[in-house]
Amino acid sequence: MMNEPILTIENLDKRFGDVAVLRGVSASLLPGTVTAFVGPNGAGKTTLFHAITGDLVPDGGAVMLRGNPITRMAPWKIARKGLGKMFQDVRIFENLTAIENVLLALHDHPGQSAWASLAEAPFRRRLEPGLVREAKSWLEKAGVEPPYDRPAELLSFGNKKLLALARLMAGKFDLLLLDEPTAGLSPIMVNRITELIRQLTDQGITIALIEHNFSFVADVAERAYLLQEGQIHDYGPTAEVLAKEENREMLIGL
Amino acid sequence: MEAYLLHLLIMIGIYSILSYSMNLVTGFGGLLIFCLAGFYGIGAYAHTLLQVGGPESQFIGELLFSAALPFPVALLGAAAAGGLAALLIGSVALRFRGDFFVFTTLGFQMIVFVVLYNWTDLGRGAFGIYGIPRPDVFGWEVRELWEYVVLVGALNALILPVLFLLYRSPFGLSLKALRENERAAESLGISAFRQHLSALVVAGACSGIAGGLFASYVTYIDPTSFGLKESIFIVSLLLLGGSGNIRGPILGVVVMILLPEALRFAGLPDSIAPNMREIIYGFTLVILMYWRPKGLAGDFALR
Numbered sequence: 002m003m004n005e006p007i008l009t010i011e012n013l014d015k016r017f018g019d020v021a022v023l024r025g026v027s028a029s030l031l032p033g034t035v036t037a038f039v040g041p042n043g044a045g046k047t048t049l050f051h052a053i054t055g056d057l058v059p060d061g062g063a064v065m066l067r068g069n070p071i072t073r074m075a076p077w078k079i080a081r082k083g084l085g086k087m088f089q090d091v092r093i094f095e096n097l098t099a100i101e102n103v104l105l106a107l108h109d110h111p112g113q114s115a116w117a118s119l120a121e122a123p124f125r126r127r128l129e130p131g132l133v134r135e136a137k138s139w140l141e142k143a144g145v146e147p148p149y150d151r152p153a154e155l156l157s158f159g160n161k162k163l164l165a166l167a168r169l170m171a172g173k174f175d176l177l178l179l180d181e182p183t184a185g186l187s188p189i190m191v192n193r194i195t196e197l198i199r200q201l202t203d204q205g206i207t208i209a210l211i212e213h214n215f216s217f218v219a220d221v222a223e224r225a226y227l228l229q230e231g232q233i234h235d236y237g238p239t240a241e242v243l244a245k246e247e248n249r250e251m252l253i254g255l
Numbered sequence: 256m257e258a259y260l261l262h263l264l265i266m267i268g269i270y271s272i273l274s275y276s277m278n279l280v281t282g283f284g285g286l287l288i289f290c291l292a293g294f295y296g297i298g299a300y301a302h303t304l305l306q307v308g309g310p311e312s313q314f315i316g317e318l319l320f321s322a323a324l325p326f327p328v329a330l331l332g333a334a335a336a337g338g339l340a341a342l343l344i345g346s347v348a349l350r351f352r353g354d355f356f357v358f359t360t361l362g363f364q365m366i367v368f369v370v371l372y373n374w375t376d377l378g379r380g381a382f383g384i385y386g387i388p389r390p391d392v393f394g395w396e397v398r399e400l401w402e403y404v405v406l407v408g409a410l411n412a413l414i415l416p417v418l419f420l421l422y423r424s425p426f427g428l429s430l431k432a433l434r435e436n437e438r439a440a441e442s443l444g445i446s447a448f449r450q451h452l453s454a455l456v457v458a459g460a461c462s463g464i465a466g467g468l469f470a471s472y473v474t475y476i477d478p479t480s481f482g483l484k485e486s487i488f489i490v491s492l493l494l495l496g497g498s499g500n501i502r503g504p505i506l507g508v509v510v511m512i513l514l515p516e517a518l519r520f521a522g523l524p525d526s527i528a529p530n531m532r533e534i535i536y537g538f539t540l541v542i543l544m545y546w547r548p549k550g551l552a553g554d555f556a557l558r
Contacts, residue, residue: 080444092439106443115453118424
């Protein structure tokens with residue numbers, strides 16, 4: 002049961018005009034593991050993530066979440082099935098406070114319909130403090146620097162990334178796609194993120210990440226896929242994939 | 256003079272419903288729409304057609320539909336008509352993003368105007384409908400100006416708190432998130448289409464009520480009151496006052512309604528006064544866009 006993949010990608014194709022960005026990509030993610038997607042710029046890694054999360058509609062192939070097809074499903078529906086993501090450019094809500102950012106992800110926060118919001122308006126005063134407390138606790142767990150009640154645009158870049166992670170933790174997603182979680186971060190922040198990822202996998206959460214920081218990849222990821230020109234070039238335990246000479250040449254030119 | 260002030264109060268009351276409705280869609284949802292006057296007009300016509308009629312009506316046989324329903328029912332009908340119109344336009348326009356969305360709402364606004372103008376069986380077209388009954392609210396016959404002030408005030412007191420609750424609710428928060436970054440909000444499981452459509456329907460229904468109030472106050476309506484110019488005026492209320500909060504829209508309404516009245520007393524020659532007013536309007540908006548894109552008291556810059 003444990004080895005049943007949580008996410009399976011079968012023969013995914015995506016073209017932008019004449020350019021084939023994904024060419025028959027197949028991959029699978031095992032529950033509770035960290036899988037890295039590495040490869041040169043333009044290999045199709047981000048496109049692959051977008052095709053999984055519904056932000057791009059693939060031209061061919063299928064994506065299965067726990068055995069159920071999610072290909073061509075709207076991104077918000079896929080998110081509600083437990084697939085969360087962190088964008089390459091983070092995309093927190095800059096003009097909302099850190100707390101509001103997290104509140105939006107809380108599952109019991111009835112942010113869905115206008116009617117539900119009106120119906121529970123009389124109880125709002127009683128519900129709100131508990132939700133705010135929960136949001137705060139996620140922010141603390143992620144290590145976001147207080148104060149939490151100011152617009153999130155005032156946070157440093159590293160803290161914005163932590164906030165994005167806090168949002169994903171609060172949303173109780175069980176599969177996370179992280180697009181370059183350590184890009185542009187100081188070594189201290191990278192350690193912090195490494196630690197968070199370990200905590201998340203300990204709770205059984207599955208993580209897939211795109212990374213160019215190979216010491217970080219070697220640290221956190223059990224398995225790695227090497228993408229090149231829209232195809233899976235190599236796959237295996239991270240250490241092996243990163244050690245092969247031809248792979249090293251492709252990735253770091255050595 | 257007193258009558259004149261009461262009239263201004265009534266207009267402020269009607270426009271405050273309109274601008275707070277628009278605020279939900281534009282200030283919170285981040286969607287610029289140019290069809291609010293369409294909902295307003297549809298509300299006014301629905302209210303009118305549900306109210307005029309009866310055996311002594313001079314329009315029998317002239318209008319396609321007339322029902323002689325009591326005022327509160329007609330007002331509910333106006334809300335339903337406005338909401339339904341918003342549902343219709345929303346489910347089409349929300350398939351588009353950005354400029355194309357804006358143009359679709361603009362197109363809808365023009366369609367509403369052209370239909371009201373040319374479908375003479377429905378609402379007498381350019382002739383308009385006169386003699387709209389004055390309100391009779393459960394036995395209270397609203398005739399005097401101050402009674403209208405009370406009626407408009409009471410409806411504001413009913414509608415605005417609902418809108419304010421929505422602003423502050425999780426629904427309002429999700430609208431703000433969509434305004435900030437639609438794809439990020441969707442990645443958290445928030446449906447842009449659903450939330451935006453709900454906001455539009457709420458705004459359409461409230462605007463419909465404002466239309467019904469307007470019709471029963473002036474007792475004469477024709478399509479020119481609900482054209483594109485009116486929609487642009489409502490957008491400019493928000494541009495001027497600011498949006499995305501509670502203080503902005505009302506400030507915009509008060510300034511935009513009182514400004515031309517103040518200009519009336521500025522001693523301009525009668526022959527150029529109306530044109531000068533339009534020019535000053537335009538200038539004020541341009542200067543504001545340049546120096547204060549958030550409006551006088553807004554939280555959100557439409558840009």
